[in-house]
Amino acid sequence: MRLRSDERGFMVAIEAALLLPVLLLVVGLVIVLGRSALAEQAVGGAAANAARAASMERTAADATAAASITAGVSLGESSISCGDHSVSVNPAGLASRPGVPASVSVTVTCQVIFDLSLPGFPAQTEVSATRSSPVDTFRSR
Numbered sequence: 001m002r003l004r005s006d007e008r009g010f011m012v013a014i015e016a017a018l019l020l021p022v023l024l025l026v027v028g029l030v031i032v033l034g035r036s037a038l039a040e041q042a043v044g045g046a047a048a049n050a051a052r053a054a055s056m057e058r059t060a061a062d063a064t065a066a067a068s069i070t071a072g073v074s075l076g077e078s079s080i081s082c083g084d085h086s087v088s089v090n091p092a093g094l095a096s097r098p099g100v101p102a103s104v105s106v107t108v109t110c111q112v113i114f115d116l117s118l119p120g121f122p123a124q125t126e127v128s129a130t131r132s133s134p135v136d137t138f139r140s141r
Contacts, residue, residue: 028118036125039080039112044129046074047108050087051133055104060091067106075110083111083124093135105132 053070054063068087075082086109093102109128117123 025118028116031116032114032118032121035114035116039110039114039125039127040129042075042078042080043108043110043112043127044131046071046078046110047106047129047131048133049074050089050108051104051106051131054089054091054106055093055133055135057091058094060089060094063091063094063104064089071106071108075108080110081113081115083113085110096135098139099137101137102135103132104135105130 050067050071054067057063057066064087067089071085071087075085088107088109090105090107093104096102107128107130109126111124112127113124114122
């Protein structure tokens with residue numbers, strides 16, 4: 001059966017009505033997953049910066065303070081919206097003897113609030129990252 005030209009226009013409208021919502025959902029899914037990946041990257045970068053700042057200090061108290069400040073600044077400069085964050089520091093490497101390789105590790109946890117969400121995806125999620133940084137082997141402790 002051959003369709004006339006005026007009947008074909010109606011079919012295009014039906015095809016568009018069926019495909020457009022699917023296309024919009026796919027685009028929305030890409031945006032939501034991209035925002036999630038950016039959040040993980042930002043929290044990981046904040047943890048790495050905090051670990052580096054902590055490894056430069058000489059005492060555990062100074063390392064914890066430096067890591068907290070650095071993580072807060074890094075998360076503030078990032079493109080994510082972090083509702084609440086916490087910083088946990090393992091400064092055991094600062095107490096090691098000079099000449100012995102050691103490291104300081106920092107865990108940053110952030111409650112990320114997404115400005116765009118799809119049904120079935122959370123509007124906020126907890127993202128956590130742990131990074132470590134070596135302590136200078138030959139400095140005085």
